[in-house]
Amino acid sequence: MIKSILQLMRRDVTRGVVGTILLKVGSGALAFALFSLAARTMSPDGFGIFATWLSVAQIAAVVGLVGQESLLVRFLNEYQVGDRPDLTKGVLLSSFKITSIAMLIVIAGIAIAANMRGDGWLLILAVSAYTAANAGVMLGSQIARSLVSILTGEGNREFFWRVIVVLFLLAMLLGHRQLDPAELMAVMTIAISVGLVAQIVSIARVLPDLRGTPARSETSRWRSSALHFWLASILEAANQYFDVILVYWMLDPVTAGIYFAASRLANIFAMLSAALYTFGARRLPSLYFSKNHQEFERTLQLMAEVTALCVVAGLAMIWIGGPYLLNLFGPHFTAQHSVLIVLAIGTAIQAAGGPSAAILQLTGHERIYVPVVAANVALRLVGFLILIPWLGVLGAAISATVSLALATIALNVLCRRRTGVDPSILVLLRFSALKRRNYAVRGADSSD
Structure with missing residues (x-):
């Protein structure tokens, strides 16, 4: 077994996947430190208000991007493979214009509400x-990931700025200073702006000189794709953050903070899914559009192998170490270990399903992705309305897990039918069966 793992780690694709996962895990660890320190430096009500407004801001950022972040991943890869700098310039200018106007409208809406x-x-x-x-760093990370590197894109989006905030919170904790939500949001804004500037500088250095290139547009294609990407992004953000808002509305700020903490811990598997999406979004589109089917399938197989190892390890960590991790937020969080386990099962199933969403969206099947995510959100909402009055915060966790598991199964079925690709860890069973069959054939041939 150890020999097999070492062989797996020597493969180039595996190193890329593992490197991306390590970046996501590091980002997740920093996010965990940030939120646990925030809970320690705020009152229970204050942390619940902070978690709720943070969730609102995350959803609002996605709404204001109007699907342009996913559209850039889709078309920058296609235009790079096709050597179309005129269309590259056109899609960049179009995305900047649309997101600037939309973000002003969204921010005005937040202020009024x-x-x-x-x-x-x-x-x-x-x-x-x-x-x-x-929103700016989310958009910049997609461009940087396509044109520079995953480290530049995702590192500035999720890793480096969190170091600044964690150090600030440590100073506040050691100084016995209690923060309010506005102060922490301000510090986070300053830190994330540093990451945005770093992204802009790195993109400017590698972006081809397009000043003399006339911009061309494929407006109808961009508009159609952006609409579906936008709806999908909003629904995905709702899956991640709307739960906290509903718990805040249906219960109270303290319970919303508890649910937020448990959901962030369960997101160890969501981090794995995000890492797979990040790696897949950089590697799979170019393989798909260049029709390199053999390498495409090889990449998916290796991604599945890494995923299987991470899912098993992650579930063991949540089961054994969950109470200790929850205690880092505060003693009153520890009693919610069952909520954490239920949420972790749902996100583990999602991770085991592989990057089916990325494959569907990046291969031109984004239209069928939206109804599945919409059904997931609707089912979760119905579950909240039924189960929260009955079981409280545990009911919210059960609803989230059931809806996520059903959506994962549906996406995998659609992915296999539309693209002929099985992105889940179940693909390993098929490859294992093929190997056994080949060995049996070779044994029969040698006996003859």
């Missing part, structure tokens, strides 16, 4: 600024 709720102007300003900066 917060003012109607009676929130202070400092919190309104902090949430609005964070939404804009977060």
Whole structure:
């Protein structure tokens, strides 16, 4: 077994997947440190309000991007393979224009809604600024990932800026200073803006000189794809963050903070899914559009092997170490170990399903992806309305897990039917069966 693992790690694709996963795990560890320290430096109500507004800001950033971040991944790869700098310039200019206008509208909406709720102007300003900066770094990471590297794109989006915030929170904790949500949102905005500037500089250095290149447009293709990408992105963001808002609305800020903490811990598997998407979004489109089917399937197989190892290890860690991890947020979080386990099962199933969503979206089948995610959100909402009054926060976790598992199964079935590719870890069973069959054939031939 050890020999097989060592052989696996020597493969170039495996190293790329593992490197991406390590980046995501490091980012997740920093996010965990950030949120646990925030819980320690805030009152229970304050942390619940912070978690809720952070969830609102994340969804708002996705709404304001209007699907342009996914559209750039889709078309920058295609135009690079096809050597079309005119269309590359056209899609970049179009995306910048659309997102700038949309973000102004979204930020205005946040400010109006917060003012109607009676929130202070400092919190309104902090949430609005964070939404804009977060949207900018999300868009920049997609361009940097395609043109520079995964480290530049994802590192500045999820890793480096969190180091600054964690150090700040450590200083506040050691100084026995209690923060309010507006202060932490402001610090996060400043830190993430540093990452955005680093992305802009790195992209400017590698971007081809397009000043003399006339921009060409494929408006109808971009509009059609962007609409489906936008709907999918909104629904995905709702899957991740709308739960906290609903728990806040149906229960109270303290419970919302508890659910937020448990869901962030369960996201160890969501980090794996995000890492697979990040790696797949950089490697799979170019293989698909260049019709390199053998390498395409080889990449998926190796991704499945790494995923299987990570899922088993992650479930063991949540089962054994969950109470200790929850205690880092505060003693009253520890009692929710069952909620954490239920949420972890759902995200583990999603990770085991592989990058089916990425494959469907990046190979031109984004239209069928949207109804599945919409059904997932609707089912989760119905489950919340039924189970939360009955089981409280555990009911929310059960609803989230069931809806996520059903959506994962549906996406994998669609992916196999539309693309002929099985992205889940079940593909390993097929390869294992083929190997046994080949060995049996070779044995029969040698006996003859």
